[in-house]
Amino acid sequence: METVVSGIRSTGNLHLGNYYGALQNFIKMQNEYNCFFFIADLHSLTTHPTPANLHGNVKQVLVEYLAAGINPDTATIYIQSDVPEVTELYLYLNMNAYMGELERSTSFKDKVRAQPDNVNAGLLTYPVLMAADILIHRATKVPVGKDQEQHLEMSRTFGNRFNRLYNHEYFPEPYAFNFSNNLVKIPGLDGKGKMGKSEGEGNAIFLSDTPEAIRKKVMRAVTDSGPTAENQEKPSEIQNLFDLMKVVSTPDTLVHFDNLYNSCTIRYGDLKKQLAEDMINATAPIRDCINAIAGDAEYLRKVAQQGADKARESASKTIREVREIIGFKKF
Ligand code: TYM
DSSP: OOEEEEEEESSSOOBHHHIIIIIHHHHHHTTTSEEEEEEETTGGGGGOOOHHHHHHHHHHHHHHHHHHTOOTTTSEEEEGGGOHHHHHHHHHHHTTOOHHHHHHOHHHHHHHHHOTTOOOHHHHTHHHHHHHHHHTTTOSEEEOOGGGHHHHHHHHHHHHHHHHHTTOOOSOOOEEEOTTSSOOOOBOTTSSSBOOTTSOTTSOOBTTOOHHHHHHHHHTSOOOSOOSSTTOOOOHHHHHHHHHHHHHSOHHHHHHHHHHHHTTOOOHHHHHHHHHHHHHHHHHHHHHHHHHHHTOHHHHHHHHHHHHHHHHHHHHHHHHHHHHHHTOOOO
């Protein structure tokens, strides 16, 4: 059975981008593959969270994984920092990762722009830690959104380099995966780029948002004054709303509003109302479970412990073999 690994950083509530880019695929894959889904708390240290924030955010992602439908008895759910073998592999892979290629990574350049006062070495080697997450279970499929494609390419590079250096076909090549065969990028509501946790107030719809909060955010989404000619190309802020509709609404709804747009009879207020209701329906089953699960500390503790045990079993086997390949031997 093929092995699947993926993770989400513990940097806040999960949003529709996380759901459609990653989580939805986790849930579909769990019955078909040997799955490891983790909470990337080590990765979140690059922005220096306080201990209380770190803990709260880890718990929130764990709760939302479970509320979204990951079954901890089928898939292995764990917290990255519970598996120290990951950081050991990270160190070995760092010896083979070159400054130039790390500095050229798009995510590093974006972070340098976003947090110029905190360009730490953890940011630079972020893709190496990510490769360690994947290679530690020798995974081949990684369900992620489009923004992670370059990181997957780097993971293959680091794995292959290790194999070549030690002349040993040890790590398989991991590939980004999405059931639709196309990696997705869910747009935000600000009319600009992707939906993200840190892209500004109102840009993201969270799985835990109340129906009222969803309606408010969607009604405030950026639009223009409407099409002025039939079949006109949609500007990006309008296209974004249609793209969101594509993921949460029925195909008939999408065609209906597309026709209205093309015939210049669209009223954006109607489109937004429909979009908000469809988002509310799409997230309702998850939202309903979040509070109940969050209150069950004993269950969360059990899930995290069981996941850590299973993940360490797999990870320690890899580390034993990697140590041997590298040449660490007991005297
Ligand atoms: P993170 O925490 O930024 O995002 C988690 C997952 O959600 C996807 N995603 C999106 N997909 C589509 N549209 C969006 N707007 C959108 N926003 C986020 C991301 O592609 C990702 O799949 N580096 C990773 C975490 C990580 C990881 C790993 C993933 C660490 N180690 C190993 C896979 C394997 C990250 O920052 O994701």
